[in-house]
Amino acid sequence: MPRFAANLSMLFTEAPFPERFALAAEAGFRGVEYLFPYPWKPEALKARLEHYNLTQVLFNMPPGNWDAGERGIACLPDRVDEFREGVAEAIRYARILGCDQVNCLAGLMPAGADQEQIWHTLRDNVRWAAGELERAGIRLCLEAINSRVDMPGFVLDTSGKVVDLIRQLDSPNLRLQYDIYHMQIMEGDLIRTLERLGPPAG
Structure with missing residues (x-):
């Protein structure tokens, strides 16, 4: 039976975020x-979750400067230290929020x-993050996002790229976050794609 969570960044936007x-x-x-x-503050978010009997099911690691157009920094060779600091911050929030x-x-x-350097950096960062999060009891998801409409230039823009990376790293703590909106744009044929992907899809 499917279970649905409300994305408060996209739903109930007529209200201020804390009221959502x-x-x-x-x-x-x-x-x-x-x-x-x-x-x-994570404590304020936790209080909202507890008051309304809600579970925090997911959030993103720090993305760099989102307002300036950055959409993650895991692939950037000159931002490795910042990426690792972001992993620590994500763990801190996840522990408090019970996520x-x-x-x-x-x-x-x-x-x-240099595309080879970009992919090498991404692999190293994801491997490191998966280990840190596993020690904290937190699963690491990788989302494929379409590069045709929403995020031109996004490095992981197909489910195949994400699954290939997961299989290369061979970490039990990595899963593909399969977003049907993004993958319908990039790949289509959703049912057969999910059947083909198998266990890495989550």
Whole structure:
């Protein structure tokens, strides 16, 4: 039986963010997610979750400068230290919020970049993050996001790229976060794709 969580970054946007927890609960949701918790103190978010009997099911690791157009920094060779600091911050929030999985945004391919170096950095960062999160009891998800409409240049833009990376790293703590909106744009044929992907899809 499918279980649905309300994405508070995209739903109930007629209300200020702190009020969306109540609206999600009133609509019958028992789980919530949102892009980033970091603008708010984790204790305040935890209080909202507990008050409305909601479970935090997912959020993203720090993405770099989102307002400036960055969409993750996991693939950027000159941002490795910042990426690792972001992993620690995501773990801190996840522990307080009782969230057992977080998503890593791979980032955009910089113009003129050495693609081999970009992929090497991404592999190393994801391997490191998966280990750190596993020790904290938190699953690491990787999401494929379409590069045709929403995020031109996004490095992991197909389910195949994510699954190949997961299989290369061979970590039990990695899962593909399969977003049917993004993958319908990039791949289509969703049912057969999910059947083909098998266990890495989550």
